[in-house]
Amino acid sequence: MGFKRFSLFIIIRTALAMVSLLVLSFFLTNTGYHAASIVMTLLLAAQLAELVSFVSKTNAELVRFFEAARHADYSQRFDLSRLGSGFDELGKAFGDILSRLQIARNQQEETLRHVKAVVEHVPVPLMSIQNDGQVTLWNNSARRLFGTHPVINIDDLSAFNSNFPKQLLAMAPGERSLINMVIDDMQHQLSIAATEIVIAGQKELLISLQDIQSELDAAQLEAWQDLVRVLTHEIMNSITPVASLANTAADLVDDVKAQVDEQLELKDSLSDVSDAVKTVARRSDSLMNFVTSYRQLTRLPEPNKTQVLLTELFDQVTRIACTNWPNKAIDITTNIEPKSLSVTLDRDMIEQVLINLLKNAEHAVQECNSAAISLTAYLNLRGHIVIDVSDNGVGISEEVAEKVFVPFFTTKREGSGVGLALTRQVMLAHGGHVSLHSIQGKGSKFSLTF
Known part of the structure; x- marks a missing residue:
């Protein structure tokens, strides 16, 4: 409604100026109207000046509105009621548009802050590599991984593994790889995944670096424990009766030797048998002790810290x-x-x-x-x-x-x-x-x- 009134005021002012121009033309084409011609000329000039001023006020406010929108200056206010009828509606429209832009901007900033907070707290280190080799560490996990070492360019990664930069540059989007690194004298085995992203027409490689060293150590330890548990169980089941029978046989041979003291040839033979059986018994006992020592690997109690x-x-x-x-x-x-x-x-x-x-x-x-x-x-x-x-x-x-x-x-x-x-x-x-x-x-x- 305000814009309609504003247009109507422009039409009325233009029409009045045209009427004044026609009247002035009449006075100028007929003699005897010198005073009236001067008055109409002044009136026409005043009308044109007032029309230009009326339009200029609108242009100035439009320029101020577009400048505020371009520079995201949402503090501007457009209270134009003092400029006359029609301007109050225009000012309200400008203010409403800026308010909507401000709300949309705030929502974008809140979404961006939320995304940044999520990325910062992702437990997997994330970094990106631009085409010029520049590296960006995106979250706390990445910064903690590299510690105090500056990582600005991809060549900086060679300090942790000489092949690391080459391996990263050779990775294709969607590819996964493993690499060992030593950072501050601590061993890290990383599972690396690459994803290509395009921002503003520029391609960059997004790299995730998941440290799986502790998981590998735990899995390897569990596998060894399972192996040792099976081996010790099977070996003990097999060697225990052998050791028992060997010791029993050695005792029996000693008893027989005591009964055949006068038969030297038989006694010598029994001595050989006794030595052989005792050797078997001794080695069986040693093997049992050896296997028993490995049971420590499968029976380690929880630390009492x-x-x-x-x-x-x-x-x-x-x-x-x-x-x-x-x-x-x-x-x-x-x-x-x-x-x-x-x-x-x-x-x-x-x-x-x-x-x-x-x-x-x-x-x-x-x-x-x-x-x-x-x-x-x-x-x-x-x-x-x-x-x-x-x-x-x-x-x-x-x-x-x-x-x-x-x-x-x-x-x-x-x-x-x-x-x-x-x-x-x-x-x-x-x-x-x-x-x-x-x-x-x-x-x-x-x-x-x-």
Whole structure:
């Protein structure tokens, strides 16, 4: 209704100006109307000026409205009632349009904030790679994964794995892959998935990086436990009667030998039989003890965790494991930074783990002229507590290092292959992990990360 009135006012003003022009033409074409011509000329000029002013007011408000819309300035107000009839409806229309634009903008911003909040809290790290190699980390999980390391360009990822950038660039949309990375001395095995997205005509590769290290460790541990459980059950079922019969046969042979003291030839034969049977019995008993030791891998209790000062823990394990080291010319050093460092753990379990690692280190430095073993604890860059057991011994080859935590694997003649496998299981039960860094001929370092 207001716009109709506004148009009507334009028509009326234009019509009046035309009438005034016609009257002025009449006065100018006829003599004797000089005064009237001057008056009509002034009146026509006033009408035209008023018409231009009336239209200019509308144009100025239109310009202000479009500027406000272009710059998203929703604070502008259009109270045009003071400009005359018709402008009040125009001002209300402008205000209503800006209000609707503001509501739509607010809804878009709320949706964007919601999407950003969802992406930020997704537990899977997300990052994108532009065509120029620029990398964007989209959520907290991605930033936590790379920690304090700056990741701006795809080449920055080579610090964690030299093949990582090449592997990412070679991935096709929809493809999945696995990669191992070491970040702040912590091992990560990532399941990588790639998706191509197009924004404003620009393509970029969206990468999800799911750390499956703990799931793989748990699955592998469960598989080994199942295997050990089956093997020990079957072996024990088979060897137990053999051991029992062998011991019984040895006793029977001894009884018969006592009854045939005068028959030397028969007695010698029985002695041979006795030795053979006792050998079978002895090896059967050894095999039973060997199998029994593996049952520890399937019967590990839940850790009874308490807060433990590492200074007390180190004092206890060195007192037990390093008593005779001065006589063997083995130097032991301990260091804890900070001195008040403590950790929540099952003291008995971790004591046994550290004692086993110190015994392994002792074995590794047996042939060293200046044997040195260190026991250290500190906070890594991720805020995790790390305990290192290091030695300057013979070291471990890369091939052997990959197998040391596997049950049944050992490089020692008298070893059972249980110790390090049990160490790994204990650390997994504590929600941590154990790792080995070794250089053959220069020494080894076992790290317990809590």
